[in-house]
Amino acid sequence: MQAKLEKKFPGVVCSAFGDSVRLEGELTDWDEIVRCGKRAAKAGFRAVINDITLKGFVPPPMRTPALQDNALAEQTPDVLIIGGGVIGCAIARELRRWALDVLLIDKEDDVAMHASSRNDGMIHPGIASHVGTLRGLYNVRGNAMYTQLCQELHVPFERWSNLILYSDPIFGVGARFYLGYRQKAFGIPGWHVSRRRLQELEPNIAQGIRGGFEYPTSGMLSPYKLTVALADCAVENGARVSLNTVVTAMDVKGTAITAVHTNRGTLRPRVVINAAGCFSDTVAGMAGDRFFSIHPRKGECCILDKEAGPLSQRSMGLVGLAAMSATSKGGGIMRTIDGNVLVGPDAYEQPLREDFSTHKEHIDAVLDKHLKLIRGFHRGQVITYFAGVRAATYEEEFIVEGSARVQNLVHAAGIQSPGLASAPAIAEEIAKITLGRLGGQILPNERFNPVRTAAPVLAKLSLEEKQKVIADNPEYGVVVCRCEGISRGEIRAAVQAPVPATSIDAVKRRVRPGMGRCQGGFCSPLVAEILAEEGVETITKKGAGSELFVGTDGKEGADHA
Amino acid sequence: MEMICIVCPNGCRLEVTGTGDDITVTGALCPKGVDFAHTELTAPLRSLTSTVATAFPLVPRLPVKTRGEIPKGKMHEAMAQIRAVRVTKPVKVGDVILADVFGTDIIATGNAGEVAA
Amino acid sequence: MPNSAAEKYDVLVLGAGPGGLAAAVSAHENGARVLLVERERKLGGILKQCVHDGFGLMRFKERLTGTEYAQREIDRFHALNIDVVTESFVVDIQPTDGTYLVTTQSAAGMCRYECKAIILACGCRERTSRQVFIHGDRPAGIFSAGTAQYFVNIQGKMPTKKCVILGSGDIGLIMARRLTLEGAEVVGVYEIKDAPAGLSRNISQCLNDFDIPLHLSTTVTEVFGQERVEAVAVEQVDKNFQPIPGTRQVIDCDALILSVGLLPEIELPNMLALPIDPATKGPVVDQTMMTKAAGVFACGNVLHVNDLADWVSVSGEAAGRSAAAYCTAPRTWNDNATALQYERGDFLYALPQYFDPTASEPLTLYFRSREDVAGKRVTLDLGGEKAAFSKKYRRLIPSEMEAVTVKEAASGTVYQLTMHN
Incomplete structure (x- = not known):
């Protein structure tokens, strides 16, 4: 293997590292480094640790909160979950079905700050995964759990179905067998759709589309609303969430983590769960269980105005042969749960794990590729765009297991697409593993309530229901966000929730002011006023450092007679 | 020119x-x-518009202007005087907030306090 | 249940900025029973935050600040004891057999009003950074000029110490001066076009007076900063607005303030499925300000973005008059109304888009030239023996709207605006 790699990637050295293979050396192109890792992943080791450096590139340190205190000092939770994404929050809720002290920490100012708020919100049917993979297994299992989960959490969810489209008739024939095999192996309902039927289902679909495959279990939801709801429900059931909390080091004695050092004090948890997304390899390393590497795969998406929403009913993407075996499906168009249209994402390798900047060439390419699928979509409908980073391993596989080396460490690592769809199933599995690692007799939490207390969402209510809500609390009558019709009562409820929204963006993720066509121009000052009323002293966009104001105008002078 | x-x-x-x-x-x-x-x-002249602080929580700033014009070069100095004022009693459009600033008055261009209701 | 029986009015005016206030007063004075509906806490619309002057020279023959202008209109409105509801948000409009049923949401609950006519006076909104495709990071510190104006003028909060302003629209220019006077540094104003978008006097008194440079044919292409804006990249552009390689410059600043244009706020026109003019981006109307939905009128910035509040008031008065007349003598949209013809190469837009010869309202025509031109003659043909209007303009520029009122009756078989030498 060394010889093979050396030939293709001069200067790269590989060595055994436990069951894994470790790559070292220096290359001048990031894509080469990723390719080298992918090549090594085929060599039959457990995983690839890719330590090849990029010439002239110094990886920026993980961004950490400035906060320093001792709020968590000497705490001894039964379980410490590192990472407040959809995976960590789902695990926290799941573990509270048991009489356990559960603490979830995240280094950001809110939950769902990385991949969990930066994806397309699609609950995949599972058809895009290879048979025999964990990605496929948890996807199909997780998808089936969503109807009940979203009812319990009061998170809007619709199974609007997914269309895999083709324009090449030969592809259509081949895909019938290929997809048919997966459907059967996974037990996914789905069928071929003729061109004529397609025109009936989606009257605005482009002329060049020759047919497709429909998967009715595919769903859409708001990934950040789901994550927040999971966290809220966990907290309502007694879990604790500590934000702006970053792990700086761990003490490991023998095969056990004895202490976890954070910027808020040193904790001594019984079991540690690694749900740290793009930093899950870093966390594993801190615990002395380094056996895989994350290569951050970035994607950029656009959101279209609600005026484009009614033009398509389903999520869909045009697929060619090459894309069927690729690691990401190449995006598409999706009618979002809030009535907008999401276009994208694309997928490209780059070395930065938390760079969410967007680029003209990527956004242009995404729009050029997908807008033409539906007649009536155009660039003028774009209201915003964003980027996310997938936490991919070189094996392109989830790591859902108890650590082989460290007795009290459990990994929910390398979770990339379809991580959102898989989250409930992964959480269930991780909870099971965690109980095993805790050992002894663990009693069920008799008072566990899977149903989250949810504040009313006015826009979804009938006239009579609105009237009743407003009669109970007149603040629900006062509309603050004119684009999305969101009331002061809804915003205040988000600021008072179990995991409270404390910044402009946190409010926006929960109740949407600023998501509409004005992008916060009208409502952000009003949201800032409500945050201030609720005791948030410094108004920020997304936590410390992102203050909205640099001060007042200094007019605090002497009183005018 | x-x-x-x-x-x-x-x-x-x-x-x-x-x-x-x-x-x-x-x-x-x-x-x-x-x-x-x-x-x-x-001797170029300019009118100056700004706001002054108030003691009213719902109206933290009251808009004001120079009744006439002031020398163009004195705008920043006039701003310093404006910055030092805080309105505590109800005022309405046209009330003098600060008298004799470079030969003119600073007057309210909005209502604040009880009359604002 | 919603407040059961719908309250009845002749005219509902939606929006209490200068257009809505003038419309409400004029509909009332012409005999209609009027209700003014405002979504914000106070009347006055965007004028509440316009502490700068330059308003009212036409309407009041005085130089007023925006706030003074608003207060005069509000005082006049209140003096007439016209009904008004504030913090009331229109959630539904249903046509019902010659009347409209309007549902609002407020702290009082869901209220319903039945009216014969509606006047849309919902103003305009700012284009956002995303609509001009700015890329890079998304930190705190990217504000539209109007939002920055609200922070400074209403809340007394400073959104920046050192900023770059993109776009030379009037609010951007006004904010350049305002922020400078409040102690911030405005590094420069950058405009992608080769001519400023705002009024000449604002370039002079807001930028030149404070030595703030204006960079034409230059735009912001990227924003840097994880938490708060740390810098922006600016690049010169060619005549197709594409960045010219080698002209990129990175400027340290803590905020990017955008003044990249205003768009009519057409939520309510869309609710009524009114046809939208792609040139004005507002609903199509005839000279009575009636839209294609009988009994629904529009005025002010929802029709097209005006540069003077005075003109907004003028169109509000016309809409109010017409709506009151409609209540006593309902009419339908005249399918034989003559559509306005003009060369899109000569004019950015012109309106009203239709002339209905059977309607009695005199025609006030608004237009903007597409280019900066000198010595051109603009002629309006309404089918009469001689032109309904013809004037040689010393200069026409896109940023300055022109208005023409035609008093004489005309056949209206033709409705054509031309620009020639």
């Missing part, structure tokens, strides 16, 4: 020739433009 008359939104493009008091102005749609050019070349 060329200058834009700022007296009204017409924004006439004035062409000024000559020096001192002996200047000719063309391009003005009204006599105010000619006056403007004369003042602008001798």
Whole structure:
């Protein structure tokens, strides 16, 4: 293997590292480094640790909160979950079905700050995964759990179905067998759709589309609303969430983590769960269980105005042969749960794990590729765009297991697409593993309530229901966000929730002011006023450092007679 | 030389020739433009608009302006005086907030306090 | 249940900025029973935050600040004891057999009003950074000029110490001066076009007076900063607005303030499925300000973005008059109304888009030239023996709207605006 790699990637050295293979050396192109890792992943080791450096590139340190205190000092939770994404929050809720002290920490100012708020919100049917993979297994299992989960959490969810489209008739024939095999192996309902039927289902679909495959279990939801709801429900059931909390080091004695050092004090948890997304390899390393590497795969998406929403009913993407075996499906168009249209994402390798900047060439390419699928979509409908980073391993596989080396460490690592769809199933599995690692007799939490207390969402209510809500609390009558019709009562409820929204963006993720066509121009000052009323002293966009104001105008002078 | 008359939104493009008091102005749609050019070349004046702090939680700032104009070079100094004021009693449009600032008054251009209701 | 029986009015005016206030007063004075509906806490619309002057020279023959202008209109409105509801948000409009049923949401609950006519006076909104495709990071410190104006003028909060302003629209220019006076540094104003978008006098008194440079044919292409804006990249552009390689410059600043244009706020026109003019981006109307939905009128910035509040008031008065007349003598949209013809190469837009010869309202025509031109003659043909209007303009520029009122009756078989030498 060394010889093979050396030939293709001069200067790269590989060595055994436990069951894994470790790559070292220096290359001048990031894509080469990723390719080298992918090549090594085929060599039959457990995983690839890719330590090849990029010439002239110094990886920026993980961004950490400035906060320093001792709020968590000497705490001894039964379980410490590192990472407040959809995976960590789902695990926290799941573990509270048991009489356990559960603490979830995240280094950001809110939950769902990385991949969990930066994806397309699609609950995949599972058809895009290879048979025999964990990605496929948890996807199909997780998808089936969503109807009940979203009812319990009061998170809007619709199974609007997914269309895999083709324009090449030969592809259509081949895909019938290929997809048919997966459907059967996974037990996914789905069928071929003729061109004529397609025109009936989606009257605005482009002329060049020759047919497709429909998967009715595919769903859409708001990934950040789901994550927040999971966290809220966990907290309502007694879990604790500590934000702006970053792990700086761990003490490991023998095969056990004895202490976890954070910027808020040193904790001594019984079991540690690694749900740290793009930093899950870093966390594993801190615990002395380094056996895989994350290569951050970035994607950029656009959101279209609600005026484009009614033009398509389903999520869909045009697929060619090459894309069927690729690691990401190449995006598409999706009618979002809030009535907008999401276009994208694309997928490209780059070395930065938390760079969410967007680029003209990527956004242009995404729009050029997908807008033409539906007649009536155009660039003028774009209201915003964003980027996310997938936490991919070189094996392109989830790591859902108890650590082989460290007795009290459990990994929910390398979770990339379809991580959102898989989250409930992964959480269930991780909870099971965690109980095993805790050992002894663990009693069920008799008072566990899977149903989250949810504040009313006015826009979804009938006239009579609105009237009743407003009669109970007149603040629900006062509309603050004119684009999305969101009331002061809804915003205040988000600021008072179990995991409270404390910044402009946190409010926006929960109740949407600023998501509409004005992008916060009208409502952000009003949201800032409500945050201030609720005791948030410094108004920020997304936590410390992102203050909205640099001060007042200094007019605090002497009183005018 | 060329200058834009700022007296009204017409924004006439004035062409000024000559020096001192002996200047000719063309391009003005009204006599105010000619006056403007004369003042602008001798002692330019500006009106100043801003806000002052108030003691009313629902109206933390009250809009104000100079009743007349002040020397162009004195705007920052006038701002310093404006910054030092805080309105504690109800006021309405036209009330004097600060008297004699470079020869004119700072007056309220909005209502604040009880009368605002 | 919603407040059961719908309250009845002749005219509902939606929006209490200068257009809505003038419309309400004029509909009332012409005999209609009027209700003014405002979504914000106070009347006055965007004028509440316009502490700068330059308003009212036409309407009041005085130089007023925006707030003074608003207060005069509000005082006049209140003096007439016209009904008004504030913090009331229109959630539904249903046509019902010659009347409209309007549902609002407020602290009082869901209220319903039945009216014969509606006047849309919902103003305009700012284009956002995303609509002009700015890329890079998304930190705190990217504000539209109007939002920055609200922070400074209403809340007394400073959104920046050192900023770059993109776009030379009037609010951007006004904010350049305002922020400078409040102690911030405005590094420069950058405009992608080769001519400023705002009024000449604002370039002079807001930028030149404070030595703030204006960079034409230059735009912001990227924003840097994880938490708060740390810098922006600016690049010169060619005549197709594409960045010219080698002209990129990175400027340190803590905020990017955008003044990249205003768009009519057409939520309510869309609710009524009114046809939208792609040139004005507002609903199509005839000279009575009636839209294609009989009994629904529109005025002010929802029709097209005006540069003077005075003109907004003028169109509000026309809409109010017409709506009151409609209540006593309902009419339908005249399918034989003559559509306005003009060369899109000569005019950015012109309106009203239709002339209905059977309607009595005199025609006030608004237009903007597409280019900066000198010595051109603009002629309006309404089918009469001689032109309904013809004037040689010393200069026409896109940023300055022109208005023409035609008093004489005309056949209206033709409705054509031309620009020629």
